[in-house]
Amino acid sequence: MTQTGHKALLGASAVVLTMVAGAASAQSCTTKIGAVLPTSVDWGRPIAETAQFVVEQVNAAGGVAGCEVEMVLRDSQVDPKVGVDAAKALVDLDGVQVLLGAVSSGVSMPILTSVTVPSKVMQMSCCSSSTAFTQLAAEQKTDGLWFRTFATTGVQAAVGAKVAADEGYGSVAVLYKNDDWGQDLANLIVSDLEALGIEVTASVAINDGQPSYRAEVTSALAGNPDALYLGLYPNEGTAAVREWLSLGGTQNMIMANSLKSEEFRDNVGLQYLGSAIGTDTASPRVDSAAAFVEMYKEKFGSEPSGPGLANSYDATMIALLAMEAAGKDATGPEIAAQVARVTDPEGTPVTADGEGFAKAREILGQGGSVMYQGATGNVRFDANGDVSAPAVLWSFAEEGVEERSYISLDEVDAFIASLK
The missing domain is CATH 3.40.50.2300 (Response regulator)
Structure with a gap:
């Protein structure tokens, strides 16, 4: 995509965002998505804000399966017990079928094993990297409900x-x-x-x-x-x-x-x-990743320099695309089964924004599949829900x-x- 293309994309996104109130009012129902993220720490708040940004874009584009999306956010405090309690509340009280989180593998793992898998809720993490998840999935103990947009x-x-x-x-x-x-x-x-x-x-x-x-x-x-x-x-x-x-x-x-x-x-x-040198996974040097950076700067007024921001964007957008593909009132397993359909390398390319979501809705509604081009590139999950980077x-x-x-x-x- 050219620089002109980036600007056009941003302009289109801005127009879509200005329509959020009208789009929301036209929607007669609400669907909830849960999030357990560490909002009480400085590096965790932007991760949650990025996820909420995706929700705003999707709602401005008409919501999911005709319903406005509400992201119910609970603070994990990077504490396993707090995270599990938060996840249980989201599943038992709010009835979510999709859970975003957590950030720390030490929080995501007990949520997965004691909450989401037993309750048959799909879990999508932006930032958990432990290889223990790979082993668990390989042993078929995640029931296909676990995905992460962050490399191991x-x-x-x-x-x-x-x-x-x-x-x-x-x-x-x-x-x-x-x-x-x-x-x-x-x-x-x-x-x-x-x-x-x-x-x-x-x-x-x-x-x-x-x-x-x-x-x-x-x-x-x-x-x-x-x-x-x-x-x-x-x-x-x-x-x-x-x-x-x-x-x-x-x-x-x-x-x-x-x-x-x-x-x-x-x-x-x-x-x-x-003399300290840090390491991190990165987005590939592709147009969709560059477009995300420009869109993020437009929204938040700064570079997306904190950990996991691009991953949070993709985790949220892919989860909502899968919900759209699965249809209204879909269960966690039904939503999880659609992840491959919205990240299909043979599918129609769609951009990572409200306009791309609206295009995906049309294609999915006609029985097609889409290739999501996201903030971390063309996301591909393997059989264990892992990505490389x-x-x-x-x-x-x-x-x-x-x-x-x-x-x-x-x-x-x-x-x-x-x-x-």
């Missing part, structure tokens, strides 16, 4: 190991969050580092809510590593890194995307993060986050293959 932890671990090798680090210590996501990431990064001949001097779990992490940091420091790998979230990450630096630890740090947070940067201090390296700057380099999907896949 294996991508971030491999890219983190690549950073260590490229920077010439001979030894690395690992600090990881003691939950499903962190344990998975730690196991993978240790394996990948060792495959490259890099010594892992220590791999230390960090638990939430401790008054001090001095013991854990001291253990990680014992081997005097060249660098520190951080698989943590901002709260415990801030406390652990402060301890690390105060005890003389190196400023050579490799960070998972969970630390792509201005809160973390500001609380640690940018002056201590000059390119990657980026990033660093902190005075005004947010700066991209250092882009690693294509072919390069990512080739590097992962070389580790094996």
Whole structure:
């Protein structure tokens, strides 16, 4: 798509959005979609706002199956118990058949196993990466109800190991969050580092809510590593890194995307993060991804620089497209069965906006299928509900986050293959 095309698309989207009140008033029913997202943390709010933006666009384009969409949002607080309670309320009280969430794998997993699968509700996550979901799906324990638009932890671990090798680090210590996501990431990064001949001097779990992490940091420091790998979230990450630096630890740090947070940067201090390199999955360099960036800037007045924003957009839009394809009053399994139809590589291409949704509705209504071209490209789910993705390296700057380099999907896949 040309720049002119982008502008035209934005203009069309703006016109559609101005029609939201009229479109909503014409709809005589409401359909609910649930969301369990961490709105109480700074990096979680934009993820929820992006999902709500999709709902607004779809409602402006006529809603889903003739009904206005209401996204019922509950805060997970990045806490498994809170997340499960929130999901139960959405399923039992609000009667949702589709649940967006959660962000942390440690929250998404208990929701999946104790709420959505038993209740036969489709779950679509923007930001859960643990390979434990792949295993669960492969064992046919997700009943085809689980999808995620975020690549597995294996991508971030491999890219983190690549950073260590490229920077010439001979030894690395690992600090990881003691939950499903962190344990998975730690196991993978240790394996990948060792495959490259890099010594892992220590791999230390960090638990939430401790008054001090001095013991854990001291253990990680014992081997005097060249660098520190951080698989943590901002709260415990801030406390652990402060301890690390105060005890003389190196400023050579490799960070998972969970630390792509201005809160973390500001609380640690940018002056201590000059040698820190972050990793993240990325959208491919395609027109639909570029169009999303422009649309996001138009809506929110800033770049979509936080973690999971493009993934949140696609997770929400694909879920709503599947609901449209399944029809009014469809059940979770019926909606899940339509995901392949709205992400069909042989289907008619549709754009990631209200105009694209309206076009998809027409095609689906005629019995056709569509190829959703989204913020993360042409999304493809495998048999386990997984996607693959390119990657980026990033660093902190005075005004947010700066991209250092882009690693294509072919390069990512080739590097992962070389580790094996």
